[in-house]
Amino acid sequence: MYPRIDFLYLSEPAMIHAGVLNAAACVSVCEETFGLLGKGDYLMGGPNHNHHGISITFPPHSAFPNMPMSGPDRRFAAMPGYLGGRFDVCGNKWYGSNHANAKEGLPRSILTMMLNDKQTGAPLALMSANLLSAARTGAVAGVGAKHLANRDARVISVVGCGPINKACLTALMTQLPSVKKIVCFDIILQRAENFARWAEKKYDVSVVGVSDAEPCFRDGDVITVAASRAKPLYFKDEWIKEGATILVSGPFNTDDSFLTNCKIVFDHTPMHRAYLEEGIASGDKEAYYSGEMGGPFYRLLDAGKLPALEEATGLGDVVNCIKPGRLNFEERIIFISCGMSVFDIAWGFDVYKTAAANGIGTLLNLWHEPSGF
Template identity: 55%
Template sequence: MGARTEFLFLSEPDCIDAGVLDVARCVDVCEEVFGLLAQGDYLMGGPNHNSHGMGVVFPASSPFPNMPVAGPDRRFVAMPGYLGGRFDVCGNKWYGSNHANTEKGLPRSVLTLMLNDKETGEPLCLMSANLLSSARTGAVPAVAARHLASATARSVAVLGCGPINQACLKAIASQLPNLESVIFYDIFEAAAEKLADWARRTLGVEAIIESDLQTALADAEVVTVAASRVKPLVIQNDWLAPDATVLISGPISGDDAFWLDNRIVLDHVALHEAYVEEAVASPDKQAAYNGVIGGPLYRLIDDGKLPALKDFTDLGTLLQSPAAHGAVDGQRTVFVACGMSVFDLGWGYETYKTALAKGIGTSLALWDAPYAE
């Protein structure tokens, strides 16, 4: 007779009750995950252990009437991983994305996270993951802001005013105690107005909407980038303040000086090496570069204008050397984050343990005993 297997189900309201929106705690947990990345105590998908995930990309056309075809932001992606340290858990973030969802009153992406026992593979928790993913997406650049930006920074420029940058701004603001003003830039003025109104009410800051990108950047001490791919976001390095900290969580096209003349800090070097490895193996390397945030950087490396990725600094390694923290007077810093499933595992595990401690969620049975003839 086999053993009964139960797991916890956490709806979105359950996750909220379990603290998934606790920004300060999420930033702390993500910093802890960066430490595990630096130690190498993690695994992600693929033979290189650093693949961002396995995606289903739909064809432009199909002879099968029910098969989905390509559309804006339309895909399914599985992002498996293992996270060590006190987490010591396996899991998978699974999401489907379709820009047309918004016409149905749904988020563009619908996400779930499954945590599993590392030994048996049994499910531990299935949870709603839209808020979880948003929280950790914002917390990653916030960890960078904590350690790379000026502690006295008073101004932030927000480039792209959608849900991702809202999460980023919320977390980054938690690390800037002197924040006074936020400048909002978006190709859609209504999006900028909506986020600016939220910032006034929630963060208590002066919120300025700016339609000219150069003007938006001129005096910003911290810049958070999470723009969509609808229109390329193109900036020139000399538009930035001399000691600006630029936190990149979405696509951006800078001039060569943006990448060549500034201090570049990556989220995790091995992740970017995996992106390049997968691009080289793809039918069109340049097209693969176009699909990832680090693409402009990889091209300059290929052209011999920058050193190999292995010679770059990443945030986890930097956190092991406290002397290297902080802003550098007169020098800009650019932090590049591409997203890693281990951050979802870390924040998901923290949410799960809190839910267990507070009796939140619904216990479900996979089986009372595995079926056997």
């Protein structure tokens, strides 16, 4: 009871105990979130309520000796949001990212998530969010597969063998019961083979690791792309077979002919309009687009080679049966997912509720009563 404020702290082991890695449940929650997005029952940052977040990036040179210098994937970012429906809660994902973290034995990004009461701003939970973020990223791809992939898809191609694609593959396997083969590509063959061994132990299917991108793309009925920001992947139109579904969770480049001759489904079109506005405001759209996952689409939108975003399809439209998903077996579909705080909020909320109901985590006190009032 107020004015006392307590909140729940959930470490990574506590998050695991509370079910953060339950891929099927996470897919269901993310599908529910897409439904709310399609209805407009959400808010994110910026004056248009659709900004992905706000980032601190570092300069190549500085007169201040303690200021960090720019480097591959080096930034801090805050991703605030509100999600309605049964969630009815505010939250913010905060992370620091640095490609050089691997030298310290750390993941590239270190993330935390805070949930807050929508009325008072009081903290409800502070949680470790690396697994949370990976799980919801994978689950978003899982929702994409559920609504866009051919139901008899037999081959999943994994492009980029890092932790994000582990989460993506885990979610996809809850939605694609006909899969018989997994092809794992990474430019470092050892990583691809390690990923393949992990998948082979987890699933009763044929798995192979490769370091050549072309056969991986050509083989895939469903292709999950989560390559490194430091090494954006290029694939060719001719590599993508009839009926394939590409689920994009990381940066990429491809032939313009592919993007103008396939069905494009965005995670949420209003957010991509915000990206276009930010590109204009940056004063250097080309440089801005080069750093964004949606860059290949934005260039074509600017050039008038793709229909305007007002006419485009968001996955929330498909989930809410406002627009169709896959129309036939032959369609080639690409789904672009740039990440949205509302998915972290949704899955974080459910994990928090499970933890609170089962005595998981550590209760921390903010104050017994606020000073100076």
